Amino acid sequence: MQAGTFLKTFIEMRWLRRFDSRQALEAYQTRQLAAYRAFLQEKSPYFRQGIPADFRMDKALMMRHFNQLNTVGMDRDEALELALESERTRDFSPMKGEIAVGLSSGTSGHRGLFITSEQERSMWAAAVLAKMLPPGKLLGHRIAFFLRADNALYQTVHSALIRLQYFDTFQAAEQHLELLNTYQPSILVAPASMLLELAKLRQSGRLNIAPQKVISVAEILEEADRQAMEASFELDRIDQIYQATEGFLACSCACGQLHLNEDIVFVEKNYLDEGRFYPLITDFKRRSQPIYRYELNDILVENPDPCPCGSVFTRIDRIEGRSDDIFVFENAAGEPVEVFPDFIRRCLLFVDGIGEYQAAQLSSRQLVIAIEHRSREREAALTRQFQQLAADKDFLAPQLIFKDYQRDRSRKLKRICRI
Ligand SMILES: [Zn+2]
DSSP states (O other): OOHHHHHHHHHIIIIIOOOSSHHHHHHHHHHHHHHHHHHHHHHOGGGTTOOOTTOOBOHHHHHHTHHHHOSSOOOHHHHHHHHHHHHHHTOOOOOBTTBEEEEEOOSSSSOEEEEEOHHHHHHHHHHHHHHHSOSSOOSSOEEEEEESSOOHHHHTTOSSSSEEEEEETTSOGGGGHHHHHHHOOSEEEEEHHHHHHHHHHHHTTSOOOOOSEEEEESSOOOHHHHHHHHHHHTOSOOEEEEEETTEEEEEEOTTSOEEEOTTTEEEEEEESSSSEEEEEEEETTOOSSOOOSEEOOEEEEEEOSOOTTOOOSOEEEEEEEEGGGSEEEEOTTSOEEEEOHHHHHHHHHTSTTOOSEEEEEEETTEEEEEESSOOHHHHHHHHHHHHHHHHHHTOOOOEEEEEEOOOOTTSOOOSEEEO
16 A cells, blocks of 8 residues: 555545535546546557547447556456456455456456556545545444455555455355454445345344444445345444446445545436436546546436535435346337336335345346245235336336246346346
8 A cells, every 4th residue: 555645645535625616626627637638648558649529438448448548558368367366266365566456247248357556546445435434533443345356456445543354245144244243343344235134134133243334335225225224233324335346436425315426536427317317437546547438337316406415526316227227128019118227126115025136127028026035915916016017108018927036146236137
């Protein structure tokens, strides 16, 4: 860790960098953008000839032009080999010089590769801690960090002042009980599905921890799950970090509302309707691997009302899942009808006692619905819900195939997905 970079970033973000108006923020972003574009044209071979005005990138472009894009001379195949080996051995310590390599856990089939320099890791750790540490007490926290894969990026948080213990989400929550009970984390960070399992273990009395802060990461936090976690951990709220390999994109404020981290990333909004948009992100500080006008697949739902916390950063009501999670049905004329994941979720939420669930679309006429406490009544109730939705949205009701819910621990939890 670069202590100087860490401290400078931490102090700036925690206490100094304040924007009292949207205009002040935008002026700051304009300066940062200009500096970033100049950096890219100088250091990234891909941008040496200039940056086209309509340039956009996504995961596929990133992977295809990896060698020309990155500014540290990293070879894609070599980096991929290193990252895959780490996944196989579950030993995530090997690095290439000071560059850490990781795989993004995309469910879309093609994998993304991400690299970070020591300086970037120090800045990332400082930004996360500056935004997420509870007010007042800064030192002596014990953080329990549940992740699919460890990475030097995350280990950077660990220091003499703050302890961080990595827990592998590849293993069931049960297997972490003993260590958690001994470690007694003051801050618990985990994907929503893991938090839910831990919440149940605490409810049953087997998990005896009392974290001051519980932070959901990496997966979409469903409203019902959030409430169950709040009750089990006896907290007023569950915090959220919206972190992708593309950057530290958003986190919840003192009022429990999610805001984009517009002091770190510049977000262009591609609107689908009045409130929903796909973000196009530029991470000013990402130098080893350019993130410039990068298209994310998540749908964000904006909240236009000012937040009581006073922040001028865009307020996000919720993250709605990936673009491939929009379901496409057919109407009587054979035309496609798009349905947002929220509506599918709602069908499931209306039926009592389902517990864990997952809905996947096989085709425009077939859905697989996996639920935890399966029964004839619940299946009938769900069938009615989907018939109602089909009538409301004017599409042909799909055939529902019911299954028992089983959690695949090796993949990100997606409640609503297409196959
Ligand atoms: Zn706020």
